[in-house]
Amino acid sequence: MSGYWTGILTILSINVIMAYAIFLPVATGQLNLGGAGFQALGAYTAAFLSAVAGQSAWATIPAAMAVGGVVSMAIAFPLLRTRGVYLVLATFAFAEVVAGAILNTSELGGAMGLSVPEYLDYPVPIIAAILVTLFVFYLMATRFGLTMRACHDDDVVTDLLGVSIRGVRVAAFAIGGALAGLAGALYAHTFSFVEIQSFNASLSIYVLLYVLLGGTQSALGPLFGAAFFTLLPEVLRAVLPQVKGALAGLFGIQGALSPPDESWRFVILGVLTVLMMMYRSEGLITRTLIERLKPGRHPASATVEEASA
Amino acid sequence: MTQTTDRNILSLRNVSKRFGGLSVITDVSFDVPAGARMALIGPNGAGKTTIFNLISGFYQPNEGEILLESRAIQGIPSRKRIGLGVARSFQNIRLMPHLSVVENVMLGQQARAGGILDMLKPLSLFGRSAWHREAEQLLADMDLPTYPGEVVATLPYGVRKKIEVVRALAARPKLLLLDEPAAGLNAAETDNLTAFLKRISETGVTLLVVEHDMGLVRRLCDDAVVLNFGRKIYDGPTATVQDNPLVLEAYLGPRHASKDRQGAAHVA
């Protein structure tokens, strides 16, 4: 496989894991805009253990997950007291605190970053992404997953039905933190270098967008969201020059053209995001869509609709 | 109250609830005998839903005691009360809109499935779990199909009303609180619901029902407690509730109270 494609598969795998890291709290009704902070925790844990302590990836990856999980569980208790936009701001602020702390810690390379000696090739993140996807599908099929989705729909009634809302939300937040730590460790070992600028606010925003646009009602949503938004810029990269060529042809312009500016890809991405929010605010993949696509479901739902009419 | 509480599944003792300066429930006491089908009625705003919210622990009383099988429960968190045997439905349907019918019913089983192992075992991954089959069986017992996979938001109102009752039953409660179960149903659906509630009662579940449809109340409930402006004004057989001057006054106003006895049946 060419370096271009292995690079894309690596990024795609890391993005899928990150999308699930954010999906778990979002599925319980808690928006998390601190993804980059949790990923940075994992990336720097792995980088530090690999570069300074000389540990192998077998140790650095679990350690990164543990740090991500424990830190997010610790902050979940105060953090989940806040709601709605305040929680979004609090998670965002947490990521800024992590970035600031790393920037000011010379042992972690400060603004210079850290080189990571042990290199892991693309099969590792791919396998990790597949395992994480299976794990989240499993989790959503358990009673724990059911109570997660119930907290999202109506936390008052879920409490009256005997569910510990706080327990479910803290657990989902902490498992998400561990997954973000895993994504960070994989980033460190596949890119061989970590610098805090890579874990910026736009990473947090993008990951949350993968989840919200992919859909939060099923574990398929983040998979589609991450795949769509990771691959779309690459598709546009290939397609845009041809579009420009065709347009130029329409207007009778001949000869060699400069390739279109990179930033157009992000303009198109932004427009698509706005359109999705307007026309499919529950995300691309919804429960209803999944049911509609299953064969043999239609007759039953048709009778129900007739009965109600 | 000299009566022993042993035969009563639920007793309210001098319960008061204020919101700010507003007294919503004032010194209300009544008993619900085990196995009874009791109505809690009164005009809009009388405080019926508030009584349910006090029993289920959504609100704390300012004064008084709530006894479940002779045990004071007002200090017990709302989340733990369903495990003690009190389940409820809501005046406005509060099913989880993005969950399927069976998933909503499985959520109702939660009070019986608190352990970590129960939480981490799949409900339906490769085939149906025991919990899943039980939920389907309960729906079938109540003559409801499972509407496979359909999320409840898309189902008709009358069906969702019944599913909410089934979700409460999934906890295997001793006492079921139903807040206006027939509101919004047509005559046929109401008959169907009445039969459905009778069947639930025959399994030994005590019913406390808030309902405006006096036809349903008379067919289903032997006894009634009537509230007006947060005070109890009647506590006795359903058969004679319309002869009570205080009740007539509450529903019709003081001037009509003596004349229009028949009217109470329609407005109540």
Ligand SMILES: Nc1ncnc2c1ncn2[C@@H]1O[C@H](COP(=O)(O)OP(=O)(O)O)[C@@H](O)[C@H]1O
């Ligand atoms: N949380 C609350 N805050 C303030 N007032 C409330 C609250 N809940 C109920 N009330 C008031 O209590 C009164 C009784 O309400 P409710 O119990 O819903 O009546 P009912 O169910 O009998 O129609 C109403 O006047 C209502 O406005």
Ligand SMILES: [Mg+2]
């Ligand atoms: Mg009410």
